[in-house]
Amino acid sequence: MVGFLLSLLGLFAGFLGALVGVGGGVIVVPILILLFDLNAERAVGTSLLMIVFTALSATFAYVRQKRIDWKVGLVAATTTVPGAVIGGFATKYVPSRFLSIILGVTVFFIAAAMLRRSYRTGKAATVVARGPQARKGVWARRIVDSTGKVFEYDAKIYSGLVFLFLGGLASGFLGIGGGLIVVPIFVAMVGLSIHIAVATSMLTMIFTSIAGVSTHILLGNVLVDYAAPLVVGILIGAQLGARTAKQLRSTGLERVFAVAVLLIGIVLIIRQLMGI
Helix, strand or coil: CHHHHHHHHHHHHHHHHHHHCCCCHHHHHHHHHHCCCCCHHHHHHHHHHHHHHHHHHHHHHHHHHCCCCHHHHHHHHHHHHHHHHHHHHHCCCCCHHHHHHHHHHHHHHHHHHHHHHHHHHCCCCCCCCCHHHCCCCCEEEEEECCCCCEEEEEECHHHHHHHHHHHHHHHHHHCCCCHHHHHHHHHHHHCCCHHHHHHHHHHHHHHHHHHHHHHHHHCCCCCHHHHHHHHHHHHHHHHHHHHHHHHCCHHHHHHHHHHHHHHHHHHHHHHHHHCC
16 A cells, blocks of 8 residues: 555656656655655655656656757756765755755745746747857757757856756755756756756756765665655656646746746745744
């Protein structure tokens, strides 16, 4: 019965994670603590093992859709990976409540800004200045997906590296995929379309979550008997989420993401302030 419930949890987390690029850990970690009576460290470590498979499954789906910006995703991983390792070891020394509150407040305001911009402009934010306006550190990018849709933008990857490091830090410390921070940075700072941002974040998340879970394995925080049924659900849910994301318009997907993250930020803050 426990295994079945964990599989259902994985299915839901994988669907949401692939749909909006958040990995699903932000749902799984609180539930593992509240309903399955795991301590925070083991919930975080077990969640990260699950997220490895979320990211792998969703990335395979997005490869078929041809919506991954490989250059941006791999460069982003060079900062999220060390962040995840540091975050993993920090679970031994730093109270997670403090960082959870900071993360909750941060993602709340990021999501609110994305939601406001989406309704104000009527379209997802992208950077369209190209050619002569391009400058050092700005990459002119052109991606054609499997349906023939063209995404053109100037990627300002270096402007977001510090914040991407924080995304990796949050991943290793809190057992989330890092997409809560990475996707908004890809959209608002780097200049990716929301569709490309979600797909690319999954590529980055593969490396981030592997680094984080490796650290937690060394610390003895990963429970394979809990992770296995979660992964079964994840592999199905992530495929469904990626396919659903393909059907949504950029505006709709950005709003879905913003609302989801807004609610997650509120839950994180309330949980920590109430001590639950």
